[in-house]
Amino acid sequence: xxxxxxxxxxxxxxxxxxxxxxxxxxxxxxxxxxxxxxxxxxxxxxxxxxxxxxxxxxxxxxxxxxxxxxxxxxxxxxxxxxxxxxxxxxxxxxxxxxxxxxxxxxxxxxxxxxxxxxxxxxxxxxxxxxxxxxxxxxxxxxxxxxxxxxxxxxxxxxxxxxxxxxxxxxxxxxxxxxxxxxxxxxxxxxxxxxxxxxxxxxxxxxxxxxxxxxxxxxxxxxxxxxxxxxxxxxxxxxxxxxxxxxxxxxxxxxxxxxxxxxxxxxxxxxxxxxxxxxxxxxxxxxxxxxxxxxxxxxxxxxxxxxxxxxxxxxxxxxxxxxxxxxxxxx
Amino acid sequence: xxxxxxxxxxxxxxxxxxxxxxxxxxxxxxxxxxxxxxxxxxxxxxxxxxxxxxxxxxxxxxxxxxxxxxxxxxxxxxxxxxxxxxxxxxxxxxxxxxxxxxxxxxxxxxxxxxxxxxxxxxxxxxxxxxxxxxxxxxxxxxxxxxxxxxxxxxxxxxxxxxxxxxxxxxxxxxxxxxxxxxxxxxxxxxxxxxxxxxxxxxxxxxxxxxxxxxxxxxxxxxxxxxxxxxxxxxxxxxxxxxxxxxxxxxxxxxxxxxxxxxxxxxxxxxxxxxxxxxxxxxxxxxxxx
Numbered sequence: 001x002x003x004x005x006x007x008x009x010x011x012x013x014x015x016x017x018x019x020x021x022x023x024x025x026x027x028x029x030x031x032x033x034x035x036x037x038x039x040x041x042x043x044x045x046x047x048x049x050x051x052x053x054x055x056x057x058x059x060x061x062x063x064x065x066x067x068x069x070x071x072x073x074x075x076x077x078x079x080x081x082x083x084x085x086x087x088x089x090x091x092x093x094x095x096x097x098x099x100x101x102x103x104x105x106x107x108x109x110x111x112x113x114x115x116x117x118x119x120x121x122x123x124x125x126x127x128x129x130x131x132x133x134x135x136x137x138x139x140x141x142x143x144x145x146x147x148x149x150x151x152x153x154x155x156x157x158x159x160x161x162x163x164x165x166x167x168x169x170x171x172x173x174x175x176x177x178x179x180x181x182x183x184x185x186x187x188x189x190x191x192x193x194x195x196x197x198x199x200x201x202x203x204x205x206x207x208x209x210x211x212x213x214x215x216x217x218x219x220x221x222x223x224x225x226x227x228x229x230x231x232x233x234x235x236x237x238x239x240x241x242x243x244x245x246x247x248x249x250x251x252x253x254x255x256x257x258x259x260x261x262x263x264x265x266x267x268x269x270x271x272x273x274x275x276x277x278x279x280x281x282x283x284x285x286x287x288x289x290x291x292x293x294x295x296x297x298x299x300x301x302x303x304x305x306x307x308x309x310x311x312x313x314x315x316x317x318x319x320x321x322x323x324x325x326x327x328x329x330x
Numbered sequence: 331x332x333x334x335x336x337x338x339x340x341x342x343x344x345x346x347x348x349x350x351x352x353x354x355x356x357x358x359x360x361x362x363x364x365x366x367x368x369x370x371x372x373x374x375x376x377x378x379x380x381x382x383x384x385x386x387x388x389x390x391x392x393x394x395x396x397x398x399x400x401x402x403x404x405x406x407x408x409x410x411x412x413x414x415x416x417x418x419x420x421x422x423x424x425x426x427x428x429x430x431x432x433x434x435x436x437x438x439x440x441x442x443x444x445x446x447x448x449x450x451x452x453x454x455x456x457x458x459x460x461x462x463x464x465x466x467x468x469x470x471x472x473x474x475x476x477x478x479x480x481x482x483x484x485x486x487x488x489x490x491x492x493x494x495x496x497x498x499x500x501x502x503x504x505x506x507x508x509x510x511x512x513x514x515x516x517x518x519x520x521x522x523x524x525x526x527x528x529x530x531x532x533x534x535x536x537x538x539x540x541x542x543x544x545x546x547x548x549x550x551x552x553x554x555x556x557x558x559x560x561x562x563x564x565x566x567x568x569x570x571x572x573x574x575x576x577x578x579x580x581x582x583x584x585x586x587x588x589x590x591x592x593x594x595x596x597x598x599x600x601x602x603x604x605x606x607x608x609x610x611x612x613x614x615x616x617x618x619x
Contacts, residue, residue: 228477242467
C-alpha cells in the first residue's frame, strides 16, 4: 500500500487547480481530494499498476484490503480484554518477587499456583468444588424453579396475582442472609441450610423477572392473537411466554449472581466442606495463598455459570436483535 | 377493464337503491349526496337488491362511560364491496372496527355479518392494523401460519408468494422493512381465507412510495380473493383509490357517503377522481372546528 504525495508547487497553491495538474501525478488523480493548501495532499492510490483505470485499486484488491483490516480489528478486540488482567498479574508477580509485598499480605501468583497444584494433587479441590457446585445448582433448581413457576402463574392468572403477589413483594425485601441464624438453629450446619439459603436467594430474581415479563406482554400482539383464533393456551404459548423469555433469562443471570454470593457466605459460616469452608479454614491457618485460590475458583465458577446463561440466551432467543448475526446465517 | 367497470357499476346501483344508508345526516349533506348521485347517472335507479348485505349495521351505539363514541350508526355493505371510512382521529372509526371484529360489544344496536349477529371473535373476519403486529420470535412463514390448523400450513407459503415475499419465509420479522412487514401481515390475514378483511390504517406508517405499492397490492388481492373489505384511513386519496364507497365519519356519526364509480386501477389524474377527492376533502375540512 503506497500513497502518492503531491509536492509540486502547482498543485499546492491555487484553490482550484486545473485538472491537468493533477494528472501530473499519474493515476492517483481524479478522485480529487480537496487541497488543503498546507503544502501537501496525499491521494490514496493503492498499488495501482500504471494506466489501469487511472490507477484506482481494483474491486478485488479493495475487498482484500478490507478483509485484512477487518481481521486485524478482530484480533485487536480479541486481545484487548486480556491486556489489563495480564498486566496486573505481571505487576503482582514482580512486586512479590522483589519483596515489595509481604507473602502474608499477598503471596506471589506463583505461590497461588503452587497452592493450586497442592490441592489438585491431594484431590481436595475436586471434592470441595464439586460439593459447592452441587449446593449451588440444587439451590438454584429449587429456588429458581419455584420462582419461575410462581412468576408465570401470578403473571398470567389474575386470581393468583391478587392472592400472592403482595406477600411475595413483602418477602422479597428480607435479605436471604438475614435468615442464616434461623437456618442454623433449625438445620445446624447440614446441607439443608446452604441449599435453602441459595434457594431463597435465587427465588426472587427469577420470580420478579418472570412475573414482570409475563405481565408486560404486548397488548397489540395479544389482541392480534385473539383475532387470529388462538386459544388462551395458544395465546400463552405463542405470544405471552416467548415475549417474556428475555426477561426470564435476565432473571436467571441475576439469580446466578446471588447464588454464588449466598453460597460463599453460607459456606464460610456454616459448613464443613466446600470452597467457602476451604478458604475460611485457610484463613485460620494464615494460608493467604489458599484464600486467594478459593477466591479465584469462585470467580471461575461464576464465569462458567454466566457463560452457560449466555449460551442459553443464544439458543432460546435466536430471534432477538442481540443475536441477529447468528440468526441470519440460517 | 369492461368487466371491472360493470362490477363497480353494480355496487353503485346497490348503494343508491338504499343498501348503503346513512343515518343522522344533516340536510345539506344529504343534498350533497343527492348531488353526487345525480352527477353519476349510472348510480341512480330503483333496482331491487340482488344479495342480502354481507355487513349490516343497524342503530349502533357505543359509549365508554359517559362518553358516546358511536351514535346510531347504520350501514349496509354488499358482499365483495370495498368500503372506506374516513374521518379525523378520535371520530370513532377504530371503535367501529373493533366492534365489527368482535373485540368489543356494542352498547346498543346490532352488527350482522352474513346475516349473523356478531358476538365475539369470528374466524371469517381478519384485521390488519397500523403496525404489522408480527411475532418477533416466529419466522415469517410461522407468522403467516399463525392460528391455522396444521393441515392448512402449506397454504401459508402460497399466500406469502402472492404478496411477493415467497423467498423471505425463513427470515425473522426484525430484518424486514416496514412495507415488507405489512405484506407479511396481509399474507397472514389472507391465509385463513376470510370473508371480511378489516383494515385499520394499515398503510398509515409507510413512506409514500411503499404506500402506493401497497395500495396496488391490496387492490389486486381484493379483486382476486373477493372478500368484503372495510378500510379505515384518514387519507382521502387512498380511500378514493381503493373504495367502492367512501363513508365520512364525524363525532361518531356517518355524515356522508360517496360512491366511487370509477374503473380500476384508478388514475389519480382522471377528472372524476380529482372531483370526488376534492369534494370529500372539502367535507372533511368543513367538519374541523
